[in-house]
Amino acid sequence: MTFDSRGAGYDGEARTRWTTSSRGTEGTRGTATVTDRGGEMKIGLEAEYWVVDELGELATDTGDIAEVSEHVVPEFVAPLIEVQTPPVSNTDELRREFGSVLRTVCDAADERGLSLVPLGTPLARESLPVTSERGRLLERMYGDDMAYAKNCAGTHVHFDRGNVVRQLNLLTALDPALALVSSSPYFDGSKLASSSRAAVYRYESHSTFARYRDLWDYAESEDQWEERIDEQYFVLQLIARERGIDTGTFSRYFKREDAVLTPVRLRHRSPTVEWRAPDTALPSQILRLVSDVANLLQQTEYKDVVVGETGVRTEKIGIPPFPEVRELSTAAINEGLGSLRVQDYLTTMGFDTTRYHPISDRIEHGWTLPREEALRIRREYADRLVEEVAELTGS
Numbered sequence: 336m337t338f339d340s341r342g343a344g345y346d347g348e349a350r351t352r353w354t355t356s357s358r359g360t361e362g363t364r365g366t367a368t369v370t371d372r373g374g375e376m377k378i379g380l381e382a383e384y385w386v387v388d389e390l391g392e393l394a395t396d397t398g399d400i401a402e403v404s405e406h407v408v409p410e411f412v413a414p415l416i417e418v419q420t421p422p423v424s425n426t427d428e429l430r431r432e433f434g435s436v437l438r439t440v441c442d443a444a445d446e447r448g449l450s451l452v453p454l455g456t457p458l459a460r461e462s463l464p465v466t467s468e469r470g471r472l473l474e475r476m477y478g479d480d481m482a483y484a485k486n487c488a489g490t491h492v493h494f495d496r497g498n499v500v501r502q503l504n505l506l507t508a509l510d511p512a513l514a515l516v517s518s519s520p521y522f523d524g525s526k527l528a529s530s531s532r533a534a535v536y537r538y539e540s541h542s543t544f545a546r547y548r549d550l551w552d553y554a555e556s557e558d559q560w561e562e563r564i565d566e567q568y569f570v571l572q573l574i575a576r577e578r579g580i581d582t583g584t585f586s587r588y589f590k591r592e593d594a595v596l597t598p599v600r601l602r603h604r605s606p607t608v609e610w611r612a613p614d615t616a617l618p619s620q621i622l623r624l625v626s627d628v629a630n631l632l633q634q635t636e637y638k639d640v641v642v643g644e645t646g647v648r649t650e651k652i653g654i655p656p657f658p659e660v661r662e663l664s665t666a667a668i669n670e671g672l673g674s675l676r677v678q679d680y681l682t683t684m685g686f687d688t689t690r691y692h693p694i695s696d697r698i699e700h701g702w703t704l705p706r707e708e709a710l711r712i713r714r715e716y717a718d719r720l721v722e723e724v725a726e727l728t729g730s
Contacts (some may be wrong), residue, residue, distance in 0.1 A: 376633055377422040379493035383615050384451040386414045391710030394449055403443040406436045411470030412463040412485050426626040434727030441724050450717035455519035455532035455614030456486050459709035469588040475578045480544055483535040488615040492625050493607035494632055501635035502608045504553045506599045508654035514667035514677050516616040516624050518694040521704045529671030529695045532614050550598050552657045568594045618723045627686055646683045
């Protein structure tokens with residue numbers, strides 16, 4: 336069967352199509368692949384990038400960059416695009432596909448005097464008008480809270496649905512792994528957190544909307560998860576109605592599974608489990624993280640995921656109680672790998688933290704960041720992105 340997949344941003348419409356096959360519970364394990372009775376766990380990647388001009392200023396007109404590939408879509412603010420991969424069966428394929436799409440986009444951007452920047456926020460204060468109808472409706476519903484979403488660029492990873500409850504709960508427990516690729520400590524020119532994107536996206540919203548962006552508790556069953564979605568979709572409909580948005584318009588632009596923008600989502604159109612916790616970052620960083628997470632997630636096909644002693648064992652994967660995960664996530668967002676507690680936890684879960692060097696740790700300066708320095712950092716990481724793409728594609 337073939338399914339359409341929607342983009343993970345506020346307004347992106349993915350063109351990626353997923354093909355799924357029957358899945359069992361036994362299989363041979365390979366790098367980011369599960370082969371169980373003839374099925375494979377496919378992976379798809381969506382990475383958002385800022386588009387800047389030669390000075391490092393955000394581009395108000397990105398031209399037709401989003402048209403150069405079927406795997407590129409515009410986001411709901413002009414200088415942000417999403418680069419996607421088709422579904423692949425292992426991380427070697429992911430590396431090739433991601434590199435190929437990025438090569439196409441970077442070449443097209445360069446021809447127009449533009450570049451892509453892999454930072455979780457624009458660093459400096461920016462005024463970013465919404466460019467789509469869905470985005471304008473969200474502004475009516477969210478009000479001032481939309482300013483936070485407009486200044487965020489993240490990475491979203493799709494995994495084929497297998498044992499859904501195990502997948503949801505393990506990805507929830509792996510939320511602190513966002514510290515491995517945090518890429519912007521600054522928001523609006525002020526030092527905020529190791530992942531300022533996650534900090535504002537999750538914590539700066541009014542309590543009414545935090546439920547649509549923050550981490551959810553573990554799922555007891557798939558039915559329970561679906562009941563949560565139904566409840567939040569109903570509440571969002573009420574909010575829209577209060578803002579003068581009629582039911583027909585709301586239903587046209589907001590589907591049930593797209594209304595909630597939490598770090599872990601269950602998608603039916605794909606059908607996938609989606610992990611949205613990390614910032615956007617350099618390709619090598621993202622690919623390393625996806626490989627490590629996929630290697631853990633594939634084990635949910637033959638290992639139970641239980642709350643208890645933390646760590647990966649022969650027959651089960653132990654995860655902390657949810658309140659502890661929340662504490663770890665907060666530390667990961669605020670301190671990144673500077674938190675020894677986060678480092679110890681990620682090591683226990685199988686990550687080699689010494690192999691990760693987050694951008695946030697490299698660009699920290701003072702408590703405030705002059706705009707000229709923000710533009711310089713954008714240009715620097717635009718150049719580094721091009722260098723990495725060349726390495727990925729052998730060009």
